[in-house]
Amino acid sequence: MWDTIGKSVFKAQRTLSFDYVPQKLVHRETQMKRLIMLYRPVIESNVSQNAVLTGSVGTGKTATAKRFCMDLKEFAEKQQKAVDWVLVNCRQRNSESSVVLHIVNHFQPNFPDRGFSITEMLRILRKDLEKRKVHLVIVLDEADMLLKKAGSDIIYKLTRFEEEGVESRELVSLMLISQKNVFDMLDASSVSTFKRTNVIEFDKYTLDELRDIVAQRGELALQDNAIDKDAVDLIAEVSAEWGDARFAIEILEKAGMLADEEGAGKIDVEHVRGAKAEAYSSITESKLKGLDEHQKLTLLAIAKASRGKAYVTTGEAEAAYKVACEEYDEKPRAHTAFWGLLKDLDMLGIVSAKKSGPGISGKTTVITLLDIPAKVLDAKMRQMLDSGQRQN
Numbered sequence: 001m002w003d004t005i006g007k008s009v010f011k012a013q014r015t016l017s018f019d020y021v022p023q024k025l026v027h028r029e030t031q032m033k034r035l036i037m038l039y040r041p042v043i044e045s046n047v048s049q050n051a052v053l054t055g056s057v058g059t060g061k062t063a064t065a066k067r068f069c070m071d072l073k074e075f076a077e078k079q080q081k082a083v084d085w086v087l088v089n090c091r092q093r094n095s096e097s098s099v100v101l102h103i104v105n106h107f108q109p110n111f112p113d114r115g116f117s118i119t120e121m122l123r124i125l126r127k128d129l130e131k132r133k134v135h136l137v138i139v140l141d142e143a144d145m146l147l148k149k150a151g152s153d154i155i156y157k158l159t160r161f162e163e164e165g166v167e168s169r170e171l172v173s174l175m176l177i178s179q180k181n182v183f184d185m186l187d188a189s190s191v192s193t194f195k196r197t198n199v200i201e202f203d204k205y206t207l208d209e210l211r212d213i214v215a216q217r218g219e220l221a222l223q224d225n226a227i228d229k230d231a232v233d234l235i236a237e238v239s240a241e242w243g244d245a246r247f248a249i250e251i252l253e254k255a256g257m258l259a260d261e262e263g264a265g266k267i268d269v270e271h272v273r274g275a276k277a278e279a280y281s282s283i284t285e286s287k288l289k290g291l292d293e294h295q296k297l298t299l300l301a302i303a304k305a306s307r308g309k310a311y312v313t314t315g316e317a318e319a320a321y322k323v324a325c326e327e328y329d330e331k332p333r334a335h336t337a338f339w340g341l342l343k344d345l346d347m348l349g350i351v352s353a354k355k356s357g358p359g360i361s362g363k364t365t366v367i368t369l370l371d372i373p374a375k376v377l378d379a380k381m382r383q384m385l386d387s388g389q390r391q392n
Contacts, residue, residue: 006263009226009256016221016253018246021066026216027209028064034200035068042135043076048170050159050194053177055202058244061177065139082134090146096154099146103138122157129171136172143176147185155186159193204243211236213245214252227267230310234272238370251275269310273373288380294333297324298341300381302351302367306374311366328385
């Protein structure tokens with residue numbers, strides 16, 4: 001059975017996991033430099049530091065925090081300093097006790113999950129840090145989930161961690177990661193321990209940045225020449241609406257799995273469309289059924305012209321539309337009306353119609369199918385047109 005399976009497009013599929021952190025994070029150099037500047041005193045002066053990382057989902061906050069903490073620990077070792085870090089997912093652990101228990105478990109994996117108060121667990125953690133002479137960076141990921149449910153008392157306790165200690169050196173630094181403004185969720189005493197200038201913003205990734213991220217992950221995860229350039233471009237485009245690198249990486253992995261299922265040996269634009277359709281079924285039956293006859297004919301034409309291609313020009317789409325009209329005994333609309341049909345489909349989110357960019361001679365509009373493979377859409381439109389599902 002295994003002998004019948006062709007060569008996979010993947011060489012290291014694990015590098016497409018959300019938990020994987022590349023050695024270098026593409027387009028997050030600015031945020032990394034800010035973190036280095038903020039946490040420098042931890043190494044140089046044994047001083048605690050706090051920071052807030054904020055931005056939308058998929059903007060690299062958690063990956064940047066992990067990469068920074070790994071690099072900080074490595075740099076500290078070279079300076080003969082002891083720095084460690086622990087990340088707490090506050091969506092999974094959204095109570096004070098579960099957060100503190102997870103941190104204690106970092107040094108004592110078998111520590112009992114019942115029978116100790118938060119104050120006792122913090123005292124045990126302090127003894128561990130003093131014994132090891134280590135500075136611990138605590139990363140609270142999705143901190144807003146913790147603050148919403150448990151309040152900000154735990155933040156106050158962690159930022160005042162040293163006050164009961166016996167050593168002069170500070171032992172704990174904090175890093176909060178959130179999609180929301182956590183300052184609105186902290187009480188006055190907790191806010192006083194954070195500087196608002198220590199907030200690091202993560203903007204949504206641009207189309208070009210997503211293209212670079214997909215190219216980097218493709219190089220890490222895939223065999224040589226296992227993905228078409230057009231497929232990389234299309235993954236970036238379908239992800240650019242949200243600026244979400246996680247979504248782009250998910251599409252890349254799903255597209256690779258579809259290519260393996262077909263034994264294609266290479267990821268092309270059709271695999272990307274199929275992956276997008278699996279991940280986000282935004283093209284629904286009801287949306288397609290809501291199209292009128294000439295919108296369906298236009299979509300059939302675009303599907304036919306798009307087979308194996310990342311995009312088609314307006315001219316190619318219109319030529320295919322005239323052929324489709326002839327096939328279904330319909331009089332094609334004039335050029336201006338056809339342009340209106342394209343704009344309708346673009347507004348509905350079924351296709352993307354935009355001005356051409358580099359690599360295409362002249363100025364024209366290019367049309368891309370974002371959500372559904374061309375061959376699937378072709379079959380669906382023919383089925384609907386043949387069965388008389390037309391609206392005039």
